Amino acid sequence: MELAPHLHRLGNDIVACYLIDTPEGITLIDAGLPGHWRDLQRALRSLGKTTADIRGLVLTHGDSDHIGFAERLRREHGVPVYVHAADAERARTGRKPKTPAGRMRLWPTTRFFAYALSKNAIPTAHVKEVVEVADGDVLDLPGSPAIVGMPGHSPGSVAVHVPAVDAIFVGDALTTRHVLTGREGPQPAPFTDEPERALDSLDRLAALSASWVLPGHGAPWQGSGPAAAAAVRAAAR
Template structure:
């Protein structure tokens, strides 16, 4: 799905990954669920590109619905996978906190479960990663900048590309709550430290972008500061 000339999405409002498309190649932000690998191939085909055009995968964090097919790309196409050092073990399948589920509604829960069953909820965990940290600018298409956003997980990040005027936020915020169906910017479920996640939104305020792109929900077409304020408003109820 084309969002802008250099930004494409695979997946949907339940689980999404993104492509930064440039003449030098493609950077993939997150790798969704394993079955989205076929969606990636179709999207690349529509662009006249192949898997060999992908120069790197940047994971916003190490949860299963973001790791997805990353290891397959790494093994079969030698694509490097980047993850924050604090989430490297998580991306390898290490233990994570058993967070409270919180409120849910049956319809959205069933849609989330059905999509997971169709696309596969069990990733092939990574066996090799390249660790990044806050402030790193990666030598990848779009020159992605790593912005530390701890809270959802210790190594959660946003990926900012001035070249495409977008910030990819993973689960630092969501625009569709997968368990309740609530739409609009809000906090993500399954968050390790909700207070820290809320505080991390301050990191978005200084970013000059036209798009805020979450791992769950519709693209937010507006400034990161407006998206962050909308999340805070949602938490105030």
């Protein structure tokens, strides 16, 4: 799905990841679920590109529904996978604290897990080798993605700011569709390690200029980072 020139979404409102296409090559943000590999191949074909054009994959965090095809891309095509140092072990092993799911509704929850299974979510293919990054890093990849630390959902949760496509990729720092309740609009994401810390991290969006705020779950949100943060805080009250 083309969102704007050079900016594409793979997946849907349940689970999504993103492709940035530039003359210098392609940068991916997150890797969804393993079955999104086919979505990636379709997108590349539509652009007249191949996996050889992918220069790097940047993870917003290390959870299983964001690392889907990352190891396959790394192992089979040599594409480096970048993740914040605080989430490197999570991406490599899946080890993470158990967090309460919170409120659920039967149909949205069933739909989320059914979609995950349809995209080969089990077993998880963890990423055996990662390139660790830190808050403030600007990566030498197409679009010059900048890492913005947003701990809370996980210790190494980040937003990825790419001014070249006027977008902030927020992973699970917020969501626009709660996968367990079906509620739509900017709001806190479920399965968050430290909910209060995640809300505090929204302050980091205030300094970022973009007209797209792109989560890992939910519809793309057209609006500024500060407006998204305010909407999440309002939903959390």
